Amino acid sequence: MRILPPLTHKIEPLSAGNYSRLFFVYSGMLYSFEHSSEQKSIETDIIIIGAGPVGLFAVFEAGLLKMRCQLVDVLSQPGGQLTEIYPKKPIYDIPGCPGVLAADLVQNLLRQIEPFHPGFTLGERATTVEKQADGRWQVVTDRGTVLTAPVIFIAGGLGCFEPRKPPIDNIEQFEEKGVEYFVRNPEIYRNQRVVIAGGGDSALDWTIYLANVARELTLIHRRTEFRGALDSVEKVQHLAQTGKIKIVTNAQVTGLQGNSKLEHVVVQHDTEGEFKLEADHFVPLFGLTPKLGPIAEWGLAVDKGAIEVNTLDYSTNVPGIFAIGDINTYPGKLKLILCGFHEATLACQSAFAIANPGKKLSFKYTTVTGIDGLPTTAAL
Amino acid sequence: MITITVIDREDQPHALETPTDMGLNLMELCKSYELPVKGTCGGMALCASCHVYVLSEHPLPEASEDEHAMLDQAFFVQNNSRLGCQIRLTDELDGLNVKLAPDAE
Numbered sequence: 001m002r003i004l005p006p007l008t009h010k011i012e013p014l015s016a017g018n019y020s021r022l023f024f025v026y027s028g029m030l031y032s033f034e035h036s037s038e039q040k041s042i043e044t045d046i047i048i049i050g051a052g053p054v055g056l057f058a059v060f061e062a063g064l065l066k067m068r069c070q071l072v073d074v075l076s077q078p079g080g081q082l083t084e085i086y087p088k089k090p091i092y093d094i095p096g097c098p099g100v101l102a103a104d105l106v107q108n109l110l111r112q113i114e115p116f117h118p119g120f121t122l123g124e125r126a127t128t129v130e131k132q133a134d135g136r137w138q139v140v141t142d143r144g145t146v147l148t149a150p151v152i153f154i155a156g157g158l159g160c161f162e163p164r165k166p167p168i169d170n171i172e173q174f175e176e177k178g179v180e181y182f183v184r185n186p187e188i189y190r191n192q193r194v195v196i197a198g199g200g201d202s203a204l205d206w207t208i209y210l211a212n213v214a215r216e217l218t219l220i221h222r223r224t225e226f227r228g229a230l231d232s233v234e235k236v237q238h239l240a241q242t243g244k245i246k247i248v249t250n251a252q253v254t255g256l257q258g259n260s261k262l263e264h265v266v267v268q269h270d271t272e273g274e275f276k277l278e279a280d281h282f283v284p285l286f287g288l289t290p291k292l293g294p295i296a297e298w299g300l301a302v303d304k305g306a307i308e309v310n311t312l313d314y315s316t317n318v319p320g321i322f323a324i325g326d327i328n329t330y331p332g333k334l335k336l337i338l339c340g341f342h343e344a345t346l347a348c349q350s351a352f353a354i355a356n357p358g359k360k361l362s363f364k365y366t367t368v369t370g371i372d373g374l375p376t377t378a379a380l
Numbered sequence: 381m382i383t384i385t386v387i388d389r390e391d392q393p394h395a396l397e398t399p400t401d402m403g404l405n406l407m408e409l410c411k412s413y414e415l416p417v418k419g420t421c422g423g424m425a426l427c428a429s430c431h432v433y434v435l436s437e438h439p440l441p442e443a444s445e446d447e448h449a450m451l452d453q454a455f456f457v458q459n460n461s462r463l464g465c466q467i468r469l470t471d472e473l474d475g476l477n478v479k480l481a482p483d484a485e
Contacts, residue, residue: 167455199452227449286453
């Protein structure tokens with residue numbers, strides 16, 4: 001997948017301790033949500049895996065039924081595909097919206113669910129699920145966050161986004177030994193020889209940033225033209241003209257060499273043939289691709305990469321686990337956001353019965369009850 | 381109806397018959413015949429899971445900026461690389477011959 005520029009958001013620590021808050025600026029207004037950081041235990045009513053549009057809307061429907069939600073997403077920002085893949089694309093089939101940019105739909109959903117104070121566990125992948133003695137589910141993330149709830153909604157869309165790895169035979173052998181698919185900590189490149197591959201925005205942005213950090217920096221791209229933001233392209237070209245970096249176009253990295261760690265990158269040039277570059281780090285930046293990931297091992301009935309559900313309430317074959325949105329399948333399934341919204345709504349009805357055994361649910365329209373925190377009649 | 385030949389990743393040719401009045405694209409056609417084409421992004425030129433090599437000399441629509449940008453990030457790209465989702469099936473494409481690019485994901 002191609003990565004488009006992220007939304008404007010930042011994560012700021014609130015105070016000492018393990019809590020931080022997530023801030024979004026939208027139409028000049030600031031929205032903030034609790035964001036869990038590493039090594040934390042969270043108890044809630046519904047664990048929602050996937051913070052895309054359907055996962056976000058599930059918070060709203062759950063909130064109407066007074067259930068709290070914790071959203072988990074491997075991406076560092078909410079919105080799923082809409083934020084990660086096509087933020088600037090208009091969507092025309094959201095009822096009541098004659099046209100809305102994907103990024104704006106996400107921001108509107110965030111605004112809509114803010115009154116229900118969802119928790120966010122972002123940048124973490126849900127890896128295991130286990131039933132506890134008390135009947136509740138425990139989900140553990142790859143960063144050790146432990147989430148406990150009677151109900152799980154899987155709203156995982158296409159799956160977990162993972163970096164696309166170039167087809168180089170021994171690339172996995174050099175992971176953690178000089179090959180990185182993300183720049184997590186720019187400081188590890190200080191005074192190092194770095195080779196970046198790719199021609200999109202992230203390759204250009206990191207080339208510009210690391211030009212002043214690395215000892216030597218080479219950018220390798222398959223074509224002559226770069227497709228990133230014009231401003232970035234000009235900056236990179238200027239860096240090359242002034243000798244700060246090297247650019248090799250019409251070339252691809254085809255091999256990696258080294259003993260205990262990366263030492264050489266093998267480059268295949270379209271016309272000049274093969275040559276080697278000394279390198280301590282190779283950073284291929286070719287975007288992200290979704291994979292079903294660990295969810296595939298949770299004992300759920302899966303058909304062609306999608307989770308089978310009962311259309312009565314979008315429950316899976318495992319009681320207490322529901323699947324909503326693009327990740328589920330049933331006869332007549334359409335992968336549409338609007339269908340996911342419907343699925344989330346019905347799933348919440350059954351989730352209520354599980355989270356509140358013995359309690360009766362009375363259905364109420366929002367026009368009757370109103371929602372604290374959302375605009376009132378006078379403000380609309 | 382037109383016929384498109386798609387060579388799969390095991391080098392097996394498949395002759396796919398298709399109408400041209402439904403606005404189908406090549407990715408959708410491959411999926412409807414259950415060939416191993418994912419079409420993950422749904423046809424927005426944003427994933428390259430429908431990457432094909434065009435083997436015949438048919439007059440194809442020019443690749444858009446979006447398609448070029450995606451091919452920039454794809455692997456195993458050659459001069460005859462295209463994204464199937466960007467090739468709309470028209471009468472002029474009768475006899476088109478394409479090969480599925482290796483699965484890079």
